[in-house]
Amino acid sequence: MIRYLTRRLVQMVLLFLVFLTVTWFLLYILPGDSVALKYAGNPNIPPEAREVALERLGLDKPVLIQFRDYMFNFFQGDLGVSFNQYPRPVVDIIGERLPRTLVLFLTALVTYYWAGFVAGKFLAWRRGNRGEMAVTIGGVGLYSMFLPFFAFMLIWFFSVQLGWLPISKFLDPEQWRDAPFAANEVFMRLFWVTLLTAIAMFMASLAAHRTRGRMLERILRWGGGALVIAAFLFYWFGTEAGQGMRIYAGDIAFHMILPVLTLTLINFAGVMLLTRSSMLETLREDFILTARAKGLPEGMIRDRHAARTALLPVATSLVLAVATVIDGGVITEAVFSWPGMGEILISSVLSEDIPLAVGAFAFIGVLALIGHFVVDVLYGLLDPRIRVTEHG
């Protein structure tokens, strides 16, 4: 196992180096004089000033030297400064934007995978009832919807017509006027608290899954879940740290509802249909017949034997979805004016803010690699047949 992990880590580092090199050169060969166009914002600046600017940014050196310097600095944690927001360091900008993207898209990802899996499970189990048709058609209809169009429809309905939800952005400036916190601080807190809650929930259901007594399982599943939610609420309402931040965190969560809803409605059908077909296939397996012959209760056959085994292809699709968490948000972020990584990607590339663009791509690469790694390990835990052995 250790050897496998080390090998995977080395592979990841090598892959990342290749990725970074290709990205750097691709962006370098973008046509246009970024300094003349953007830095000074004026093509008519005196040649002397231009020379000074180029020198200060290191753009006067040969390309390979620039590349060498960039790589050298990169691994010391220095990604350079943004051309557009000079002299703000790239790391600073990304550090501000990344949590915003992660919070939004991880929430959406978890929501729609969970909803899709549960819906698919019941569709396959109660095959052939009338609800199935409606859910399947509805789901496929939503799945084939064009995202910006659908997002605008939801905004129109919930924000404009009903006025229930905010139209866009991630907070309400009025409310934040004298806020004692920076938005990012709240985001980080929101991110960690939510992540811990999700992990605790997962552990509780895992523990419930492992027990054999039906009473005990129920106690663990519902009691454990209730306990976690209680702890979550206690943090925001009971503790001093949580109470102070609650209104601001609540404001952000309020702004997240519509984008998460959009992403969930559009994406859950894919997961649902995948789960359904995987589950139907599993239900035809002999071990389901064995489980029935053993006189296990139906709920146990459904959850412990069928759904658990049908989970494997769904976990594979999660690998692919992890990438969308980081970059697939470009359109969604644009529609909802959500200031995250997607927005950086577009604006930095369009305005040839090369250091920021390379930095953003680098972070997306790192996150995609980590995501794949986590899911690989997770997959090994889920399926003993591909679990890595010591001599593997």
Add this chain to the structure above:
Amino acid sequence: MTADRLPVEVSGGRAPLLEVSGLVLRYDTEVGEVSAVENVSFSLGRAEAMGLVGESGCGKTSVALSLLRLAPDNARYRSGSILWEGVDLLGLSDQQMRLYRWAEISMVFQGAMNAWNPVYRVGEQIREAMYQHFDPPLSKPETNQRLDDLFRLVGLDPAVQNRYPHELSGGMRQRAVIAMALSCEPKLIIADEPTTALDVIVQAQILEELKEIQEDLGLSILYISHDMAVIAQVTDTIGVMYAGKLVEFGPTREVFRRPRHPYSFLLLSSIPSVTGPRRRPVSLEGTPPNLLAPPAGCRFHPRCPWATEQCRNDEPPMMQIGPSQWAACWNAEQVPEMGDQLP
């Protein structure tokens, strides 16, 4: 003597454990009703080993699955009953039936590979059955002790229970399946092609061990197989099925020595004999009938070399031939002698 109350006598006068009478099972399909099991009756006593033989698709697995009420969703029981110690299993609710499964009747499935869920350890899959059926529940050490004993009983190292199914060889997997079938102290084990997927040597070992276990524990076993040799080795009584019907029933010895139905006769003649008189194996011509529209009269008549006008028109009932042998053939008395006239 109707087919409804058949061979109680065969089980030596003991009250039967299981009594199937007049079972009719049909499958609803898009193209019509498939008559999979037609008026099948037999009984099985305690500590008795019975075999059901027949070609693929003759309904033997349908019969076996019916005993646990595990036939597919499109199965319809048109008539008949399955009495288990006097209780009609077909009349039970799903909840009640669940308590009979494994605790009373367990099953060794064909193709042991697929009988295991790939994501759980072998021992865990046996434990979950034991957890359901022991009342009061076994304590943890009792469960572990019992698992160890079961694995030793079937000739496996108890450490095997901590492995995943894909880590076991075919023979080990089949042995573990037998351990699983024994786990809740059932009175009857249905062994559906228990050894088909194994090589001949392992097959012989496992059959031998199964027979020993059966005798030691006083179990009843119902073997389902298409392989006459397997059945001959391990059973006391034998039922021969053809196209959904039971065509012959009797003590294994008798049936092998003097088959009374042309189908059993031809099946036996198709096995080359090493020790008996030299003769050419006979091949059974033709294919089983389409069960969507079974032939009138005796279902075997299109393939029977001795079929008469009567066979084409009237369905023969089960008739008692010897002291404990039954056959559904109009010419049952003459069958073995007629066989001598075969080319």
